[in-house]
Structures are given as C-alpha cells and as structure tokens.
Amino acid sequence: MEKIVVGLKRVVDYNVRVQVKSDGSGVETDGVKMSINPFDEIALEEALRIKERGEANEVIVVSIGASDAQQQLRTGLAMGADRAILVETDTATDALTVARIFKAIVDRESADLVILGKQAIDDDNSQTGQMLAAIWDRPQATFASEIVFDGSVAKVTREVDSGLETLEIDLPAVITVDLRLNEPRYVKLPDIMKAKKKPLDTVSLGELDVSPAPQIRETEFKPPEGRQRGVMVDDVAGLVAALKDKGLV
Amino acid sequence: MTKILVIAEHNGAALNPSTAKCVACAADVGASDIDVAVLGGSVADVAAQAAQINGVSRVLTHERPENDPAVAAILAPQIVAMADGYSHVFGPSTAFGKDLMPRVAALLGVNQVSDIMSVDGSHSFKRPIYAGNAIVSVEAPKDSVVVATVRTASYQAAEDGNSAAVESAAVDAEIPTHTRFVELKTGASDRPDLQTAAKVVSGGRALGSEEKFEIIYKLADQLGAAVGSSRAAVDAGYVPPETQVGQTGQIIAPDLYIAIGISGAIQHITGIKDAGTIVAINKDEEAPIFEVADIGLVGDLFAVVPELTEALS
Numbered sequence: 392m393e394k395i396v397v398g399l400k401r402v403v404d405y406n407v408r409v410q411v412k413s414d415g416s417g418v419e420t421d422g423v424k425m426s427i428n429p430f431d432e433i434a435l436e437e438a439l440r441i442k443e444r445g446e447a448n449e450v451i452v453v454s455i456g457a458s459d460a461q462q463q464l465r466t467g468l469a470m471g472a473d474r475a476i477l478v479e480t481d482t483a484t485d486a487l488t489v490a491r492i493f494k495a496i497v498d499r500e501s502a503d504l505v506i507l508g509k510q511a512i513d514d515d516n517s518q519t520g521q522m523l524a525a526i527w528d529r530p531q532a533t534f535a536s537e538i539v540f541d542g543s544v545a546k547v548t549r550e551v552d553s554g555l556e557t558l559e560i561d562l563p564a565v566i567t568v569d570l571r572l573n574e575p576r577y578v579k580l581p582d583i584m585k586a587k588k589k590p591l592d593t594v595s596l597g598e599l600d601v602s603p604a605p606q607i608r609e610t611e612f613k614p615p616e617g618r619q620r621g622v623m624v625d626d627v628a629g630l631v632a633a634l635k636d637k638g639l640v
Numbered sequence: 641m642t643k644i645l646v647i648a649e650h651n652g653a654a655l656n657p658s659t660a661k662c663v664a665c666a667a668d669v670g671a672s673d674i675d676v677a678v679l680g681g682s683v684a685d686v687a688a689q690a691a692q693i694n695g696v697s698r699v700l701t702h703e704r705p706e707n708d709p710a711v712a713a714i715l716a717p718q719i720v721a722m723a724d725g726y727s728h729v730f731g732p733s734t735a736f737g738k739d740l741m742p743r744v745a746a747l748l749g750v751n752q753v754s755d756i757m758s759v760d761g762s763h764s765f766k767r768p769i770y771a772g773n774a775i776v777s778v779e780a781p782k783d784s785v786v787v788a789t790v791r792t793a794s795y796q797a798a799e800d801g802n803s804a805a806v807e808s809a810a811v812d813a814e815i816p817t818h819t820r821f822v823e824l825k826t827g828a829s830d831r832p833d834l835q836t837a838a839k840v841v842s843g844g845r846a847l848g849s850e851e852k853f854e855i856i857y858k859l860a861d862q863l864g865a866a867v868g869s870s871r872a873a874v875d876a877g878y879v880p881p882e883t884q885v886g887q888t889g890q891i892i893a894p895d896l897y898i899a900i901g902i903s904g905a906i907q908h909i910t911g912i913k914d915a916g917t918i919v920a921i922n923k924d925e926e927a928p929i930f931e932v933a934d935i936g937l938v939g940d941l942f943a944v945v946p947e948l949t950e951a952l953s
Contacts, residue, residue, distance in 0.1 A: 408906065409770040418774050486742070487751045514769050515887065516754045517738050521712065522746035530713055530819040533739045536881065546822065550881045551735040552835060552890065553651075554826035558711070561818040570871065570888060571881055605784050607751050611777040615768070618913060621934035627947045630919070633935045637917055639839075639896045640863065640952055 392503035392562060394449045395438040396496060399467050400428040401460045402513040411614045418612060427463045430508025434568045436575040437538060438506050439471045446540050449473045451500060455492055457481055461591060468586035469578040475591040478599065487604035490522035495599040497527060502563060509534050509567040520567035530560035534569045642671040642762055645723055647731040647740065648678045648690055652708055655689040657836045658732030660797035663693050665790040666730055667798065668759040673697040677722050677809070679715055681708025692800040700809040710736065713819040716743040721813040723748065723785065733789040733891070734835065745787035753780055753788035767791070771887040772910030792835065793893035793914045827880050834883065837866035839896040842885055845872035846901025846923070846941060853878045855945045856900060862949045868892070870902045886911035901941045904929025921945065
C-alpha cells in the first residue's frame with residue numbers, strides 16, 4: 392500500500408493522577424505533563440513496522456488541536472513517521488467532528504489505511520475509529536492485537552470479551568489498536584534531531600470544509616465517590632471469618 | 641415522546657446479560673416504549689429470552705445469514721434503518737457495543753454518550769473519564785437521537801417476568817461485503833464468565849509465571865468464581881487478554897472481588913470500583929489496593945492462597 396495515516400492525540404500523561412478542578416469546570420491540566428495517547432503510540436509503532444516490512448511507503452501522523460500538539464507530532468516524526476499534519480483548532484473537538492476531520496485528511500491523501508488507538512485515555516470514549524469507518528463507508532477492525540496483510544486484504548485479530556476474533560477486511564480500512572499489538576520503540580537523540588527537518592504542515596480547520604457535529608455538552612465535573620478503606624485481618628482464619636460474616640462464602 | 645431501542649447482545653443461542661442491564665438503564669430514562677432489537681441468523685430463542693425481561697415493550701427481530709456472527713459494519717446500517725422513530729438507541733459498553741454503537745451514531749450523524757453510569761434526565765447522563773478519576777455530567781442535544789452505551793457494571797440486570805410481543809421487523813438496508821468474519825477463538829473454560837460472575841479471583845504480576853498462576857485457578861474453582869487479572873499479568877503472558885480487568889480491559893461489578901498480588905493502579909481500580917466486597921492479598925502493606933479494599937491481608941500470596949483454598953474446602 393502507499394500511505395498509512397496515524398492519529399496522535401495529545402493527552403494528560405498516563406502517569407499523572409488527574410484532579411478535578413475545585414469549581415467543577417473541568418480537570419486540572421495547567422502545568423501537567425502531556426504526552427501522546429499511549430494507544431496512539433502503539434498505532435504509530437505498528438504503522439512503522441508495516442512500512443519497515445516493505446508493505447507501505449509512507450507514514451503520516453496527524454493531530455488535531457492547539458499548536459502545542461506539535462510536540463507530540465515531533466515525537467511521532469522522531470519515532471520514524473515521514474511527515475506530520477497538525478489540524479489547528481482551539482475549540483475542543485468531539486469524536487464525530489474528529490472523525491470528519493480525519494475523513495477530509497484521508498480524502499486529501501488518498502490513504503490506504505488509518506490506524507488509531509482504540510481509545511484516548513482522557514475522555515475514554517472509544518468512538519473515533521468506528522465513526523471514521525462509518526462515514527468513509529469502509530471496514531473497521533477495532534481492538535486489534537495482530538495485523539497481517541495479504542495484498543489489499545488485512546487479517547486482523549481483535550481482543551473481544553470472549554477471546555480473540557479474526558476479521559478479514561478489504562483496504563482501505565480503519566484499524567484501532569489494543570495494548571498487546573506491539574511495544575513502541577524508544578526515541579533516540581539523533582532521531583529527534585533528524586525529526587526537526589521532517590515536514591510538519593499546519594492546516595486550519597476552516598481549510599478542510601468540515602461541518603461540526605451536534606455537541607454533547609459537558610456540564611459538570613466531579614471527583615468519583617471513593618471507596619472507604621476497610622479492615623485489615625491478620626491471617627487466613629481472620630479472612631475466612633470476615634467473608635463468612637458478610638455471607639460471601 | 642421517549643422511545644428507546646436497545647440493541648441485544650447475544651451469541652446466537654443465549655442473550656448476554658448486558659442486554660437486561662441496558663433495559664434497566666433505559667427504564668431510568670422514563671421511556672414510554674423500550675423495544676429490544678435482536679439481529680442474527682436465527683434468533684427465535686434469543687428473542688424469547690429478551691421478551692421475558694421486565695420493562696420491555698416489544699422485541700423486534702431481524703434475521704439474515706450475514707448477521708451471524710455479529711459484525712459491526714454489517715449490523716450498523718440495519719440498526720440505523722430500525723432506529724427510525726426512536727429518541728434513544730442504547731447498547732452495552734462491552735466489546736460488542738463499543739465496536740458497534742459508534743458506527744451507528746456516526747451514520748445517524750450524532751456523537752455518542754459512552755459508558756452511561758447514571759441517568760439524570762432524558763438527555764442528561766453521568767459518565768466516567770480519565771480512568772474513572774473524574775465523573776462528568778453530559779447533556780445530549782434534545783433535537784437529535786441519543787446514541788449511547790451503558791456501563792454494564794453500573795446497572796443491575798432488569799429481572800425476568802415479562803412476556804413482551806415478538807415481531808419481525810422490516811429492515812431495508814444495504815450491507816457491505818468489505819468485512820468478513822473469519823473465526824472466534826475462545827479460551828475453553830468451564831469457569832463462570834468474567835462479566836457476569838458473582839465472584840471473581842484476580843491475580844497480578846506477583847504471581848510470577850503462568851505455572852504459578854495455577855493457585856489462582858484453584859481458589860477460583862473452590863469459590864465457583866471467574867478468573868481475572870491485572871494488565872501486568874497479561875503483558876507478562878501469565879494469562880490471556882480477555883481476563884484483564886481495568887480501564888482498558890473489562891469493567892466488572894461482582895459481589896466479591898479478590899485481588900491477589902495486584903498493587904492496585906488506578907487503571908485497575910476503575911474496573912472494580914462497583915464491586916460489592918473487595919478483598920486484597922498483597923505482601924506490600926503500602927500497596928494502593930488496600931486503600932479501596934474492604935478486607936485486606938498482608939502476606940506472602942504463595943502461602944496465603946493455598947491456605948485459603950484449603951480453609952474454604
């Protein structure tokens with residue numbers, strides 16, 4: 392295939408313990424470490440491996456958001472992507488609008504394959520890949536743990552609740568990736584230097600002619616109701632007694 | 641008028657309990673009608689099960705060979721055709737629903753409300769974000785259909801006792817041929833299903849190997865429990881991926897959850913926070929799992945777990 396498009400979302404780093412703002416207007420993101428959504432890193436790693444096997448010619452990373460997202464695109468270029476596109480917008484974008492933006496990029500680039508993370512670890516929505524596939528009228532293979540190509544057909548193994556399901560899909564297609572697909576490479580310093588010379592194009596949302604989707608409004612944020620710390624028992628006899636006391640054994 | 645269409649999850653023979661949980665959520669919305677759509681190859685048995693769920697108005701079936709087994713790209717256009725006239729379309733927040741429902745939403749031109757954990761009004765819901773570190777109240781637009789997934793761990797299944805009408809639906813939809821089912825490999829196990837089990841015994845990285853994980857299976861079998869795991873245990877190859885509990889695995893709410901050798905990262909805790917009783921067994925008394933455990937025991941799991949299994953036999 393010719394081109395693979397990979398989405399990289401800038402999110403609060405996996406290791407940050409997210410706090411809700413005291414006024415309930417959102418979560419604290421000021422001064423918080425931001426990173427590539429971990430699932431998107433796996434998506435990019437897979438695209439790079441496909442290219443390194445000689446099964447694709449170009450890997451394009453795309454992010455949607457404020458200019459800060461250039462950092463994540465530069466990291467993607469340092470990992471090995473050939474070029475980057477930032478769709479610049481200051482408004483928070485919902486899943487369907489993001490899917491429409493990706494559709495516009497896919498059309499512009501005549502992409503053969505789009506690989507995305509199965510969910511972003513901020514909104515935990517798990518929608519964008521499926522929505523892109525829907526409006527593109529192309530196959531979706533979500534939660535992928537193995538991808539094998541045979542010409543213009545991909546065999547994708549998916550992690551489902553009852554085990555592993557395999558689908559055969561015709562390209563072009565959308566694949567969303569799960570944790571077990573691969574382990575993303577570490578970026579080396581020389582690659583970071585090289586990445587600075589790679590093309591990073593900025594496109595404004597207006598240029599893409601994307602109609603915004605109906606918005607689901609987020610009205611209030613709250614911390615979750617915590618569970619109370621319970622009792623400690625000294626030994627197995629104590630544990631069995633406590634379980635019997637609750638009628639659980 | 642609030643009319644809700646619930647998309648049934650099933651394997652061709654049995655209705656998945658996630659369907660009755662979606663019906664429970666739909667009942668909270670206060671709908672005049674709750675219809676259940678059953679799509680499959682031959683669905684009479686599954687439809688009969690759905691008709692028993694309290695609160696269901698009608699069961700609408702649609703049979704065609706391509707619908708067995710379920711493939712999201714094939715089901716979605718048919719569901720869109722069936723969704724006409726409904727104010728809400730609900731599916732479960734399981735692998736089935738997570739795959740299918742956003743495709744339905746996009747075809748209907750709306751965003752999806754993912755993982756409803758409670759209902760505040762016909763268009764107002766609460767859902768978890770950031771691995772459950774925050775709960776957000778959301779309001780879907782009133783002038784378009786609401787497509788949503790229901791966080792199954794937040795709902796008790798609506799009980800049986802009904803005998804709703806079963807009708808065959810006329811569905812005019814073109815289905816694609818670009819996506820083909822090849823196979824489903826299930827971990828052959830006689831143990832209860834992780835999603836629906838009343839008791840779950842989970843093991844973490846501290847087990848150390850696939851062989852040593854055996855003590856978890858023995859305890860689970862003694863209790864009649866399902867087996868779960870932490871992401872670390874799956875990544876290390878001790879257990880298959882479908883056992884993973886947490887933000888990126890399965891979200892469950894058993895009556896009893898026993899976490900063994902699991903430190904309790906927030907991503908794991910978010911998968912069990914609705915459990916009835918959480919028991920933690922860990923050698924590190926500082927492990928965060930003890931912050932949420934109802935009963936904690938500090939000790940060497942390789943001594944404690946066999947002793948516990950023995951004590952319960």
